[in-house]
Amino acid sequence: MTARAASERTLRGRVAVVGIGETDYHRHGASPDPEFKLALKAILAACNDAGLDPREIDGFSSYSDDRSDAARLAAALGTRRLSTATMQWGGGGGGCCAAVANGAASIVAGLADCVVVYRSLAQGQYGRFGQASGISTISGERAYLMPYGVLAPPQRFAMRVQRYMHEHGVRQEAMQAIALASYHHAQSNPRAVMYGKPLDPAKYNASRWIAEPFHLFDCCMENDGAAAIILVPEERAGDFRNKPAYILGAAAGAGYRSGAMPHNSPQYASASFETLAPALYRMAGIGPSDVDVVQSYENFTGGVVMALAEHGFFKPEEANDFLTLENLIAPSGKLPFNTSGGNLAECYMHGFELVIEAVRQIRGQSVNPVKRNDVAMVIGGPMVTPASNLLLGSGATL
Amino acid sequence: MSDTPRAAYLPRGLPIPVPENDGLSAPYWAGLRQNRLLVQRCPRCKTWQFGPEWLCHHCHSFDIEWVTVEPRGRIFSWERVWSPSHDALRGHGPYLAVLVELPHAGDVRMVGNLLGDPMQAVSIGADVEGVFEHHPESTPPYSLLHWRTTAG
Numbered sequence: 293m294t295a296r297a298a299s300e301r302t303l304r305g306r307v308a309v310v311g312i313g314e315t316d317y318h319r320h321g322a323s324p325d326p327e328f329k330l331a332l333k334a335i336l337a338a339c340n341d342a343g344l345d346p347r348e349i350d351g352f353s354s355y356s357d358d359r360s361d362a363a364r365l366a367a368a369l370g371t372r373r374l375s376t377a378t379m380q381w382g383g384g385g386g387g388c389c390a391a392v393a394n395g396a397a398s399i400v401a402g403l404a405d406c407v408v409v410y411r412s413l414a415q416g417q418y419g420r421f422g423q424a425s426g427i428s429t430i431s432g433e434r435a436y437l438m439p440y441g442v443l444a445p446p447q448r449f450a451m452r453v454q455r456y457m458h459e460h461g462v463r464q465e466a467m468q469a470i471a472l473a474s475y476h477h478a479q480s481n482p483r484a485v486m487y488g489k490p491l492d493p494a495k496y497n498a499s500r501w502i503a504e505p506f507h508l509f510d511c512c513m514e515n516d517g518a519a520a521i522i523l524v525p526e527e528r529a530g531d532f533r534n535k536p537a538y539i540l541g542a543a544a545g546a547g548y549r550s551g552a553m554p555h556n557s558p559q560y561a562s563a564s565f566e567t568l569a570p571a572l573y574r575m576a577g578i579g580p581s582d583v584d585v586v587q588s589y590e591n592f593t594g595g596v597v598m599a600l601a602e603h604g605f606f607k608p609e610e611a612n613d614f615l616t617l618e619n620l621i622a623p624s625g626k627l628p629f630n631t632s633g634g635n636l637a638e639c640y641m642h643g644f645e646l647v648i649e650a651v652r653q654i655r656g657q658s659v660n661p662v663k664r665n666d667v668a669m670v671i672g673g674p675m676v677t678p679a680s681n682l683l684l685g686s687g688a689t690l
Numbered sequence: 691m692s693d694t695p696r697a698a699y700l701p702r703g704l705p706i707p708v709p710e711n712d713g714l715s716a717p718y719w720a721g722l723r724q725n726r727l728l729v730q731r732c733p734r735c736k737t738w739q740f741g742p743e744w745l746c747h748h749c750h751s752f753d754i755e756w757v758t759v760e761p762r763g764r765i766f767s768w769e770r771v772w773s774p775s776h777d778a779l780r781g782h783g784p785y786l787a788v789l790v791e792l793p794h795a796g797d798v799r800m801v802g803n804l805l806g807d808p809m810q811a812v813s814i815g816a817d818v819e820g821v822f823e824h825h826p827e828s829t830p831p832y833s834l835l836h837w838r839t840t841a842g
Contacts, residue, residue, distance in 0.1 A: 424775050434705070436707070443705075444775035447769065500772060500773070502773040556799050
């Protein structure tokens with residue numbers, strides 16, 4: 293392959309996010325709307341934000357087996373022509389950036405012209421992630437875990453984090469700082485489920501254990517809502533109401549046998565970004581020091597420690613020193629982190645609220661704006677396979 | 691190896707493990723019922739593999755075998771669970787789950803419960819031995835493999 297052909301295989305600068313939309317965010321089970329209606333509302337909000345006729349959408353992309361089916365959405369919205377319907381394999385929020393990448397890739401490849409990427413969740417309608425009752429027999433991966441009381445996500449991930457803390461000397465305070473930063477940012481975000489509910493170290497330390505080493509505040513919420521973004525080719529980026537955010541790079545997947553179950557991945561004490569972080573930086577043509585603000589998926593705070601280290605912001609052995617509240621908050625911390633409150637304190641929209649917040653930062657519309665806002669990173673669900681990540685940039689970065 | 695404990699470590703009512711409908715893991719679950727721990731090993735390239743798969747991940751041979759291994763190992767990681775995620779666990783707990791690696795079987799890892807005081811200090815690297823826990827009265831019947839620390 294020639295050098296030119298290789299350089300053409302990139303998303304860098306080819307696709308822009310021109311619309312963002314979300315519903316109100318609710319406690320789990322508290323949505324007044326069913327899940328499919330939430331999806332429709334978020335998509336229409338994103339179209340309205342862009343100034344786009346929803347009938348122009350011709351591609352749909354989602355992840356985590358979203359139940360809001362692309363064919364039904366296209367029929368409901370009166371989509372004139374359906375071009376792509378793309379689902380990223382894998383559960384949880386591992387695919388929140390991959391879904392954006394897949395949508396962007398369909399545009400770059402000429403398969404679609406205007407793609408909506410979305411996630412919708414109504415746990416009152418379909419059941420919670422954190423509870424596993426009502427199953428009589430189990431087979432496959434979970435058969436090796438559930439009979440031992442390793443049922444829900446906190447129990448499935450605590451041992452990875454425990455091992456990571458053991459290998460690198462990471463202390464509870466590093467995880468605490470992540471929770472504090474998320475809650476700090478949520479206090480200026482009226483959309484946040486935890487708006488008006490501040491967190492301090494005493495409250496964190498006094499909170500009950502869910503599964504050691506996770507306190508209550510190390511664990512994400514469970515919420516109802518929907519969120520969506522609109523992607524178009526970069527040539528059309530200027531045709532819409534808001535300042536475009538360009539895709540600089542994206543990567544999805546995981547390293548060697550990362551999915552070996554149960555708990556048999558060779559790089560066990562890892563967030564699964566060992567191959568993805570270099571791929572992301574390579575496509576974007578930048579490095580960790582160029583990132584102005586990061587949105588990093590917190591299923592559990594320990595996963596964030598790993599994910600940020602794997603993206604080169606600090607070495608694992610430096611986690612205790614780097615991860616302080618001061619370093620993690622807008623406007624001028626070293627690495628402003630989850631500036632809307634994220635999964636811990638804004639809304640657990642399986643990470644899609646993080647993608648939207650990254651776009652807001654590029655636009656200058658965040659409730660917690662950062663000083664420099666040209667490059668925004670999103671890191672999808674850590675410790676899962678496949679995982680994914682994303683870099684967005686302002687027009688100045690192209 | 692140890693005798694079966696009289697009481698189950700966790701309350702009844704948790705999901706019962708059964709093989710997939712293609713039977714991939716059936717030898718493993720049948721082995722536990724007979725106080726035997728079976729792990730896959732490739733006769734061609736000697737690679738150990740757990741959980742099971744239809745082929746050897748190293749050499750891609752489909753003629754992979756189940757081998758009986760001694761149920762002992764060392765603690766690779768652990769967690770103490772406080773919050774019940776299942777109706778059967780309400781009012782129960784805390785309890786300990788451990789991830790055990792088997793150095794004599796290619797360092798494959800498996801999850802079980804660590805028997806004894808749930809508030810005991812747990813050390814990564816500690817030696818453990820397996821304890822089979824049988825549920826013959828269950829429908830369908832099944833067995834689990836737990837762990838306890840060995841002296842020294």
